[in-house]
Amino acid sequence: MLNLIFINAAYIVAAGLFIFGLKMLGHPASARRGNLLSALGMLIAIVVTLLSEGILTWYWIAISALIGIVIGAAAARLVAMTAMPEMVAVFNGFGGAASLLVAWAALFDSHALFVAITVTLSVIIGGVTFAGSVVAWGKLSEVMASKAIVFNGQRIVNSLLLLALLACAVMFCLEPSAQSPYLYGIIGLALILGVFVVIPIGGADMPVVISLLNSYSGLAACAAGFAINNIILIVAGSLVGAAGIILTNIMCKAMNRSLGNVLFSGFGAVKTAAKVEGEVKPISAGDAYLILEAANSVTFVPGYGMAVAQAQHVVCELGELLEAHGCEVSYAIHPVAGRMPGHMNVLLAEANVSYDQLVEMDDINPRIAAIDVAVVIGANDVVNPSARNDEGSPIYGMPIINVDEAKTVFVLKRSMASGFSGVDNPLFMGPNTRMLFGDAKASISEIISEFKP
């Protein structure tokens, strides 16, 4: 049996490992070791807790841990990289659920007012995180419609829910107990609120939601830490909370929208954008090959459409062929190119693109005019020049990758349909734009076959 001082000392070591691990995540070369350090910190925290005086029986722990290990390990091994966003969404939800349950169980040890307040907080945040994450998972995996579900009086319903939640919270704190009907009320209302908070958010805004839910799962753990008076929960929880908030902020900036705008209004193409007129100039794969073969610098601009077409492997193969031809190849990635922050980078890394070729939007834009060919694959809104120069456009002000400034632009596209936001894209009619119609994977494969005599 370990005493309290030793346990807390071990918790501090674990917290230090989490912090150091996060620091090492700052560079791709050290990131993997950073993750291992963080895992080591977790292991220390778990082992020390298991050996503490508070643990009287191992029976339930062994059974439930085994279930968790099997499910967790299987999910981690089997998940496809394209499905990463829904996996992270579900895991966020589980974190929230765990914090909710831990806080609830804490009521069996103490009924103090402070405990009651922190338990309430933890249960609310945990419940919203869990229900919200399940809805986010449903939308991302397309089990349910991914578009925003908006109805009249949505805000009134949400306000009423919030008021009822507040009332239950006050009543519960006046007379805290683990079996208080008000506690059940809080749990139920928090779950409903979680659903209502996420349903009005459309598929394209999912990166923001996942980041925010990630933050909530940390904050829920943090609140649970206050409830059970445990330092490591507070430290680790607030680190995660901070991480999620920063990512949320980055995502909002990348879409030029405030958090409130993302959360409370489905993306409505209400403004009247200038009608785009002009001539679309199609190109054949054979002609595209001739231009690419002569190019000295090529940058690929992938969007989620590339992942949907499963074209990342052929794109990478084309990139390697071009490099073998002495061409400089890079991949320009917009912050909201995938369904979660950094998603596109993982997909390209899986397709064997080295990380020094992955370029951020702010790095490519200053030198894009010198690029011979920009190849846009499955991206639309993130390369739409209307964001820069049409004040009437719904996406006006959103930072974009300025591919229209490159010497030549190829746009790989199935048809002339507009993007997620339903906005017309003048890029397609640009003087230096050539449209390569058809399935992205098939088109790229065709170009590759031209390279191989």
Next chain:
Amino acid sequence: MDLTFVYLALILVLAIYLGFELISKVPATLHTPLMSGANAISGITIVGALLAAGSGESTTLATWLGAAAVVFATINVVGGYLVTDRMLGMFRSRTDKSDE
């Protein structure tokens, strides 16, 4: 309420500040592994879950809640770290690639 709350609040403030400093230095390329790694860290609730599930003396409901929490938190921890490791293993530099 005694001084403990003040200490805990101080720790909270410092940890949030440290979190902001550390995370804002992570490049966009690594944001997905960062998020799943952070997610694994939020599974730290497992500590509270273990204490609840293992304190066999008290009410059965507490044990049940604890056991359920252990399941959720373990999935979060094990799955989170493993999938992050799997992703980070894919990130290779040009020199790593030419070594193969």
